[in-house]
Amino acid sequence: MRILRTVVAVVVAATALVTGPPTAPATTEPTAAVSLGDSYLSGEAGRWAGNSSSNFASRAGTDRAAYRSGWFWRYAPSRVYGDSGGCHRSDLAPISSAGLPVDEVFNLACSGAATVNVLPASAGGQPYKGEAPQIDQLAAVAETHDIDVVVISIGGNDLNFSGVIVDCVAGYTTSPIWWPNTCASDQGRNVDRALPGMLADVQRVLVEARQVLDANGDGDARIVLQSYPSPVAEASNIRYGERGWDRTFRGGCPFWNSDLDWANTTLIPQITDGLAQEAAAAGAEFLDLSEALKGHEACARTARQGTSANGVGAEWIRYVNTGIRQGDAEESAHPNAYGQQAMGRCIALALASPSRSDRCLNTPGAGVTAMRLG
Numbered sequence: 001m002r003i004l005r006t007v008v009a010v011v012v013a014a015t016a017l018v019t020g021p022p023t024a025p026a027t028t029e030p031t032a033a034v035s036l037g038d039s040y041l042s043g044e045a046g047r048w049a050g051n052s053s054s055n056f057a058s059r060a061g062t063d064r065a066a067y068r069s070g071w072f073w074r075y076a077p078s079r080v081y082g083d084s085g086g087c088h089r090s091d092l093a094p095i096s097s098a099g100l101p102v103d104e105v106f107n108l109a110c111s112g113a114a115t116v117n118v119l120p121a122s123a124g125g126q127p128y129k130g131e132a133p134q135i136d137q138l139a140a141v142a143e144t145h146d147i148d149v150v151v152i153s154i155g156g157n158d159l160n161f162s163g164v165i166v167d168c169v170a171g172y173t174t175s176p177i178w179w180p181n182t183c184a185s186d187q188g189r190n191v192d193r194a195l196p197g198m199l200a201d202v203q204r205v206l207v208e209a210r211q212v213l214d215a216n217g218d219g220d221a222r223i224v225l226q227s228y229p230s231p232v233a234e235a236s237n238i239r240y241g242e243r244g245w246d247r248t249f250r251g252g253c254p255f256w257n258s259d260l261d262w263a264n265t266t267l268i269p270q271i272t273d274g275l276a277q278e279a280a281a282a283g284a285e286f287l288d289l290s291e292a293l294k295g296h297e298a299c300a301r302t303a304r305q306g307t308s309a310n311g312v313g314a315e316w317i318r319y320v321n322t323g324i325r326q327g328d329a330e331e332s333a334h335p336n337a338y339g340q341q342a343m344g345r346c347i348a349l350a351l352a353s354p355s356r357s358d359r360c361l362n363t364p365g366a367g368v369t370a371m372r373l374g
Contacts, residue, residue: 030103032145035095036118036134036209037153039111040228040343043090045318045334047080047327050307051298053250055325061307063326064337077327086129087111088330092337095151097344100351102148106141108134111330114157115201123208135208142216149222150209151287151347155275156228158198159191164267165231165333169320172254177243184262191267199274206282224350225279226287227272229343231317231333233297235260240299252319252332253299276357287350288359292371293317293339295364302364310367311338338368345371 035041052060087110118134119125125133168183175181235257240247248254272290279286295302296316308314316339323329346360363370
């Protein structure tokens with residue numbers, strides 16, 4: 001789009017040499033990048049710069065909402081999420097931390113949103129948490145801005161992704177190791193039933209977003225559909241024994257080994273492949289984030305609790321939390337402040353790539369700025 005404006009400017013200048021200055025100067029709208037969808041773009045869990053089992057003070061420096069007032073420590077989530085309410089739009093949300101070369105960034109994604117909350121009202125879209133359907137909000141931005149890119153993360157809540165996690169955690173915490181109540185079989189069947197409908201609705205979201213952009217003169221704006229990073233480590237990379245207090249209360253990864261492996265080898269690849277197909281069918285670009293945070297999950301042997309410079313060696317995914325000790329339960333299993341910066345870097349890399357389908361990975365032993373396409 002910047003190239004197009006440059007060409008137009010040259011033509012106008014050349015014409016002026018012959019016919020004189022135009023009667024009215026052309027107006028230029030500010031450029032914009034927009035994110036639509038759910039918690040994986042809104043910035044849920046961006047409050048946390050790593051994980052800590054400490055419940056005191058700044059939680060070993062990991063709680064970005066913590067501040068000291070006199071003798072006491074206080075916690076203000078608005079320091080991270082602003083006035084976004086239950087949408088939990090973090091200051092480090094991927095679209096914001098990507099550092100894209102645009103004039104303004106609009107994070108319209110909202111934690112908990114499903115496809116029905118992204119579709120425009122004219123296509124059956126519904127408001128969510130007091131806000132209009134997200135594509136209707138996109139249309140309002142397009143009226144006043146020259147949109148360069150729209151990044152979308154959606155579909156997980158259509159599959160009841162949070163319910164899958166709750167069921168897996170419940171099975172782990174209520175059954176013995178000699179008779180484990182695993183979740184893979186039941187939840188696998190639930191996902192199999194819901195996935196076709198979810199993917200069809202994702203396709204509708206992509207089509208409706210393109211129509212809005214075309215109608216507002218942003219036909220050359222890029223639409224990028226991103227997939228979900230795996231929220232849990234594989235069983236071979238868990239640093240705590242399969243049974244015991246540490247896995248649940250210290251590490252925050254209360255899952256049976258078989259369920260961890262199911263999530264990594266079946267669930268996430270299944271969702272990723274489906275989203276990739278829908279992006280291709282709609283003419284959108286696709287960003288595969290399924291392994292982007294690999295090795296930095298809660299409880300991973302290759303990571304540790306606490307903060308670190310640039311996220312090196314730290315956990316990049318929020319551990320499973322009941323909300324009683326620290327923060328909110330809905331922050332569980334989401335990319336934290338480090339994970340969101342890593343995903344933002346992935347977005348920047350994908351937009352600089354000539355390919356219409358990219359896979360983003362982290363560099364072992366390095367921080368969030370060392371993300372790469374591979």
